[in-house]
Amino acid sequence: MSADRSSGGGVSRRQLFGVLGAGAAGAVVGAAGGAGVALAATGGGTTDASGAAASVYPYFGAHQAGIVTPAQDRLHFAAFDVADALDREGLIGLLTEWTDAAARLSQGLEVAEGGAVGGSDYSPPTDTGEALGLPASGLTITFGFGPGLFTDESGADRFGLSARRPAMLEPLPRFQGDALVPEMSGGDLCIQACADDPQVAVHAIRNLSRIAFGRASLRWSQLGFGRTSSTSTTQATPRNLFGFKDGTANVKAEETAIVDDHVWVHASDEPAWLAGGSYLVARRIRMIIENWDRVQLGEQEMLVGRSKGEGAPLSGGTEFTEPDFDKTGATDAPLIDADAHVRLAHPTSNGGARMLRRGYNFVDGNDSLGRLDAGLFFLSFQRSPQQFIDVQTSLARDGLNEYLKHVGSAIFAVPGGVAEGEFVGQALFA
Numbered sequence: 001m002s003a004d005r006s007s008g009g010g011v012s013r014r015q016l017f018g019v020l021g022a023g024a025a026g027a028v029v030g031a032a033g034g035a036g037v038a039l040a041a042t043g044g045g046t047t048d049a050s051g052a053a054a055s056v057y058p059y060f061g062a063h064q065a066g067i068v069t070p071a072q073d074r075l076h077f078a079a080f081d082v083a084d085a086l087d088r089e090g091l092i093g094l095l096t097e098w099t100d101a102a103a104r105l106s107q108g109l110e111v112a113e114g115g116a117v118g119g120s121d122y123s124p125p126t127d128t129g130e131a132l133g134l135p136a137s138g139l140t141i142t143f144g145f146g147p148g149l150f151t152d153e154s155g156a157d158r159f160g161l162s163a164r165r166p167a168m169l170e171p172l173p174r175f176q177g178d179a180l181v182p183e184m185s186g187g188d189l190c191i192q193a194c195a196d197d198p199q200v201a202v203h204a205i206r207n208l209s210r211i212a213f214g215r216a217s218l219r220w221s222q223l224g225f226g227r228t229s230s231t232s233t234t235q236a237t238p239r240n241l242f243g244f245k246d247g248t249a250n251v252k253a254e255e256t257a258i259v260d261d262h263v264w265v266h267a268s269d270e271p272a273w274l275a276g277g278s279y280l281v282a283r284r285i286r287m288i289i290e291n292w293d294r295v296q297l298g299e300q301e302m303l304v305g306r307s308k309g310e311g312a313p314l315s316g317g318t319e320f321t322e323p324d325f326d327k328t329g330a331t332d333a334p335l336i337d338a339d340a341h342v343r344l345a346h347p348t349s350n351g352g353a354r355m356l357r358r359g360y361n362f363v364d365g366n367d368s369l370g371r372l373d374a375g376l377f378f379l380s381f382q383r384s385p386q387q388f389i390d391v392q393t394s395l396a397r398d399g400l401n402e403y404l405k406h407v408g409s410a411i412f413a414v415p416g417g418v419a420e421g422e423f424v425g426q427a428l429f430a
Contacts, residue, residue, distance in 0.1 A: 055138035055196065059103040061417040063264065063276055064424070066140030067356065067381050068253035070232040072194040075224030075360045076201040077282065077377065078209065079187025079410055080216040082149065088159045088429075091149075094215045096423040098143065098191075098208055103418075108136030111207040128210065130203050137197035141204055143424045144280050144412030147171060148188040164428060166271055168279065168385050169413050176396035177406050184284055184408035187219045192280075192379070194358070198225070220408070222284060224360025224377045231358060237311060237319065241287055241361050241374055242403075244304050245311035248319055249346070251356040262354045263381050265416075273427035276416025278381040281355075281388045284362075284408030287375035292403045303399040305340030313342060339399045350394050353387040355380040375404075385411060 057065045082091065101111045110116060116129030150165035151157055171186070193204040202223070209218055228240045229247025233254050240246040251258055267275040292300070297308060305323065306313055313323035315335045325343055327335050336343050347354050358381070363374040382388055395401070415425040 056107055056136045057138060057140050059106045059141070059418070060420050063278075063417045064142045064414060065106065066142035066192055066194050067263065067278060067358075067414070068231055068259060069138075069140050069194070070235055070253070071227040071230060071358050072138045072140070072201075073196045073225070073227060074194065074198040074201050075227075075377070076193045076198075076205040076221065077224070077379070078191050078193075078205045078221040079146070079219045079282075080189040080191075080209075080212060081219045082158075082188045082216050083214065086158075086215050090215055091159055092423070092429060094212060095143075095425055097211050099418060099423040101208060101211055102141040102143075102204075102424075105204050105207070106136065106139050106141055108134075108139075111211075128203065128206055130206075131200055134197060134200055134203075137195040137200040139193065139195040139200050139204060141208075142192040142194075142280075142414060144190040144192070144414045145169075145425060145428070146187045146189060146410065146412050148186065161428065164271055164273060166274060166279075166413050169411065170385075172281070172385070172392075172409055172411055173389065175392050175406065177401045177404055178409070179405050179407055180409050181407050184220050186410050187412070189216060190280070190282070190410065190412045192358075198223070222362060222377050222408075224362050226361040228359040228361060228376055229357040231356060240376055241289065241363075242292055242300070242304075244300075244306065244308055245319065246359070246376075247357055248306075248311055251354055258354065259356065262383055262387065263356045265383055269383070273430070274413055274415060275427075278383065278414045279385045279388075280412045280414050281378070281380045281382070281385065282408070282410045282412070283378040283406055285376045285378055286373065286405040286407050288403045288405065289372045289374055295403075302337050303340065305336045305342030314340075337399070339397050341395070341398050341400050344394045344398050345391055350387075350390045353382075353390045355382045355387055355391065381414065 057069055059065060086094075105111060110127040110132075112126040114125070115127040116125045116132055119125055147165070147169050149159065150161045150169070191205060191208055193201040193208075195201040195204070205221065227238050229250045230237055231250065231253055233252050237245045237248050251262060253259065263278055265274045265277050265279075269275070295303075301308055301314065311319040313321060313336060315321075315324035315327040323336055323342055323346065325334065325336055325346075325348070329335050343349060358379045360377045360379070361374070362377050363372060365373055367373050380388055415428065418424050418426075
């Protein structure tokens with residue numbers, strides 16, 4: 001099926017104020033590693049003498065950008081609820097317009113021809129303008145489909161898609177430490193915008209939200225800074241807000257066989273329309289910073305299972321030395337505690353399960369008690385949601401849980417890449 005790709009997507013003043021009134025919450029959340037590009041894994045990228053800010057990644061390809069792409073420094077993530085009045089053709093129209101806009105934005109262009117200042121003086125600009133003069137800054141835009149797109153809470157099949165819903169696309173089970181806030185969870189659609197300039201990422205979400213007026217409203221969003229994982233061997237391992245290196249053992253784009261086995265959905269998997277895509281898990285994890293800051297260094301390292309400086313496993317070696325969980329100390333106790341995070345999260349504790357993580361730090365001001373509202377916005381991509389479920393279940397006895405509270409949760413099916421002339425997720429509607 002097709003839609004009119006030249007549609008202006010106009011919205012009346014009544015629709016505009018109605019959508020603004022329906023919009024939900026937002027949030028706030030810098031340490032960049034290298035700006036290298038794994039060409040074979042990402043489909044390529046370009047830079048110039050100005051470095052990371054000039055990076056341009058192709059939008060079209062076998063997989064959506066923003067998954068194995070070298071993790072950028074900034075994030076704006078948004079989840080949307082589809083309007084009750086939207087029908088199947090309207091949904092296709094929205095995805096078509098989002099695709100056109102994302103393809104332009106990722107190349108450093110304005111969201112549409114005419115842009116912020118080139119249109120009529122008597123019409124709203126087609127671009128909001130805050131990114132005028134800024135380069136692409138490595139912007140990638142990744143789209144995902146939530147369970148509610150296939151059947152709503154009442155079980156209604158609004159768009160004729162229920163028979164094509166992935167069997168594994170179900171809300172995640174309740175885990176240890178969950179204190180989920182509905183307003184920070186779920187969503188019918190999601191957009192992940194990553195860039196090396198926060199204004200570029202925010203500009204992307206703002207304009208894609210604007211395109212959706214009257215058709216989908218913002219349910220919740222999250223700003224992120226200081227990536228908490230590396231997705232390329234060219235990048236140094238960053239630190240989280242507990243001060244520890246994070247994501248040392250993360251899947252890297254250059255590990256193409258591991259990426260293929262653990263990240264991408266295969267054509268032989270069900271459903272076939274999701275081939276080349278992945279499953280995205282988003283978790284907003286509040287860190288109890290004030291309590292953690294009063295913990296002795298030795299106990300902090302015991303809880304994590306790594307040294308705070310080098311990031312080496314407590315069994316010895318350097319950061320990238322494989323942990324030895326059988327090695328004991330002078331008292332014959334394991335050097336890496338039985339409840340240490342690194343042990344419980346390790347593939348050997350989870351049937352070999354691995355995920356590609358793209359998390360970010362966030363700081364959203366303070367709460368009513370004067371404590372920092374800060375933590376980790378966890379994002380992971382995996383071939384099956386069960387990979388995440390297995391690891392998170394294993395972490396039920398993680399000693400770090402005393403200092404963590406999971407307040408937001410969502411899961412999305414991320415379609416495969418987009419070919420020129422198509423819209424994102426087109427195979428779902430075939």
